Amino acid sequence: MSPIAPLDPADLDASRKAAMPAQGPLLPDCWRAQALLTPYGDSKSPLANYDQIVVADVTCDNRTAPSYMRVSLYLTESLQYFDFWFSGSSWRWLISTPGGPITGSYGPFDTTLSVPGPDLIASRGGRYGNTWPIMGTMTDGWVLPTPSAGGSPDHGSWYSFTQSGELFRIFTFDSDNPVRLPILGAYYLANLPAFSAQEPDEETLAFARALANGSAPSEAAELSNPLVTQEDLQGALASPLVSHTCTVEQIQAVIPGLVPTPSAPLPVWTDKTYILGWTIGTDFIPYRTLVYYWYTYGRQDSYFQGLGLEPGQGTYAAMQATCLHSDHADPSQDYSDFPQYLFVNGDWTPQCCDGNLPGVGVPRPDFVKATGGEIAASITGNPAFGLGPDETLNLIRCPFQRGAGEEALFWVWFTGEQVGVLFTEANFLNSTDHSLQLIDYELFQRDADNVTESVFHDPCPSLPVCPSSSALARRRSWRRVIGPRAVNPGV
Numbered sequence: 001m002s003p004i005a006p007l008d009p010a011d012l013d014a015s016r017k018a019a020m021p022a023q024g025p026l027l028p029d030c031w032r033a034q035a036l037l038t039p040y041g042d043s044k045s046p047l048a049n050y051d052q053i054v055v056a057d058v059t060c061d062n063r064t065a066p067s068y069m070r071v072s073l074y075l076t077e078s079l080q081y082f083d084f085w086f087s088g089s090s091w092r093w094l095i096s097t098p099g100g101p102i103t104g105s106y107g108p109f110d111t112t113l114s115v116p117g118p119d120l121i122a123s124r125g126g127r128y129g130n131t132w133p134i135m136g137t138m139t140d141g142w143v144l145p146t147p148s149a150g151g152s153p154d155h156g157s158w159y160s161f162t163q164s165g166e167l168f169r170i171f172t173f174d175s176d177n178p179v180r181l182p183i184l185g186a187y188y189l190a191n192l193p194a195f196s197a198q199e200p201d202e203e204t205l206a207f208a209r210a211l212a213n214g215s216a217p218s219e220a221a222e223l224s225n226p227l228v229t230q231e232d233l234q235g236a237l238a239s240p241l242v243s244h245t246c247t248v249e250q251i252q253a254v255i256p257g258l259v260p261t262p263s264a265p266l267p268v269w270t271d272k273t274y275i276l277g278w279t280i281g282t283d284f285i286p287y288r289t290l291v292y293y294w295y296t297y298g299r300q301d302s303y304f305q306g307l308g309l310e311p312g313q314g315t316y317a318a319m320q321a322t323c324l325h326s327d328h329a330d331p332s333q334d335y336s337d338f339p340q341y342l343f344v345n346g347d348w349t350p351q352c353c354d355g356n357l358p359g360v361g362v363p364r365p366d367f368v369k370a371t372g373g374e375i376a377a378s379i380t381g382n383p384a385f386g387l388g389p390d391e392t393l394n395l396i397r398c399p400f401q402r403g404a405g406e407e408a409l410f411w412v413w414f415t416g417e418q419v420g421v422l423f424t425e426a427n428f429l430n431s432t433d434h435s436l437q438l439i440d441y442e443l444f445q446r447d448a449d450n451v452t453e454s455v456f457h458d459p460c461p462s463l464p465v466c467p468s469s470s471a472l473a474r475r476r477s478w479r480r481v482i483g484p485r486a487v488n489p490g491v
Contacts, residue, residue, distance in 0.1 A: 009343050025165055033194060036054075037055070039054070040431065047234040052078065056073050056183060060115060061204075068086065070086075079248070091108065093241045113227065133442055134168065144179055158173070172186075186228065264394055264416065266396065267368055267418040267420070272447060279439040300363070301457070309340060311435065319348065353466060373397065377395045
């Protein structure tokens with residue numbers, strides 16, 4: 001039995017049921033949003049710096065037939081501006097400047113994308129996952145199941161809403177944009193710090209009217225790009241039909257406080273670190289997550305309550321752990337175990353173990369620097385990101401070569417005071433080959449005094465091996481380790 005105290009499943013289920021909204025969320029008929037778009041890793045992109053963060057200004061209007069969606073994009077490092085229009089089963093490349101008029105367009109071009117209607121969540125079979133805080137904002141998480149070939153879906157795209165009903169974040173697990181949401185569904189994460197029922201600006205309304213009456217100027221172009229995935233979009237941005245330069249000030253008018261590639265120190269974990277959070281994986285509930293880290297002691301134990309042996313069938317009465325062991329004097333002795341627990345007769349009882357995995361031990365406290373991490377952008381004083389007037393959030397990317405032409409991006413979000421906010425691994429190629437995708441930190445405690453020898457336990461030496469369908473064993477086991485990624489101490 002683990003000496004830690006995960007929650008009683010009955011308590012978690014009861015709190016989940018109590019928090020469940022009476023009905024699924026509805027989008028306004030007409031809305032405006034500003035978005036921060038975080039890319040998947042994708043070394044095959046033709047865009048020179050594909051891993052830069054992108055800012056979007058979005059308008060959606062379902063009051064007319066056909067409905068339309070306008071998405072204006074700002075590349076935060078290239079300082080380029082692009083403008084797109086979606087309606088029916090086609091899209092157009094708008095000719096415009098930041099804040100200026102629409103003077104024409106190229107297109108229309110065919111696509112399978114569709115403008116989201118007010119009933120987006122219900123129409124896609126959305127399921128309530130749970131309620132948990134994201135960057136200090138309490139949110140209701142809804143998952144839209146991803147269709148699977150030859151079986152039931154075991155995961156999906158997550159849409160988080162504030163408890164007053166505003167869309168707050170979109171997390172698209174699959175890189176093929178299964179919801180077919182224009183632009184916002186092409187990126188790994190779309191954080192929406194501003195979302196409201198709002199009329200389009202006059203320029204957008206005027207272009208919609210001109211399209212409706214056939215008077216909108218249009219340029220001919222040959223282009224067979226459906227603009228569905230990040231790869232499609234980045235291919236278009238690398239060879240644009242039209243673009244315009246933009247300034248950091250124009251980007252900050254969309255996302256206040258954002259600074260591209262600032263100069264700031266990279267975060268370092270303290271020798272003892274304790275984390276409480278929520279992890280999204282291959283299930284329709286988020287996993288309650290506990291992490292105990294003690295570097296000099298050579299241990300990190302992480303517990304994911306809700307993660308079971310069968311993907312898509314997780315319950316809070318099942319729990320999987322990762323037990324990382326390191327011998328700093330002899331890194332060849334590093335290894336990891338993955339015990340599985342069930343809640344039986346009022347107690348957490350270990351059942352089996354995926355282990356042991358040699359060569360994967362406790363990550364270094366400076367794992368961000370060790371993996372070549374760099375700050376892609378910072379945001380200061382923006383309350384939508386949980387920040388006070390003088391507080392800063394650093395968005396850090398850590399590239400990782402996976403082999404065979406694949407490159408993952410680990411995104412690590414830390415405050416300027418080095419308190420963790422988010423950790424995730426974003427892969428465009430084989431995006432679903434790991435079952436733990438993203439953790440939102442609810443509590444990140446540095447120099448944690450509750451991390452003692454008594455909290456570490458590994459039942460694996462006395463357990464049988466788990467079935468091959470185990471959630472942690474069925475793919476690449478070493479990549480199950482959430483926050484931070486397993487990096488050998490000598491790296």
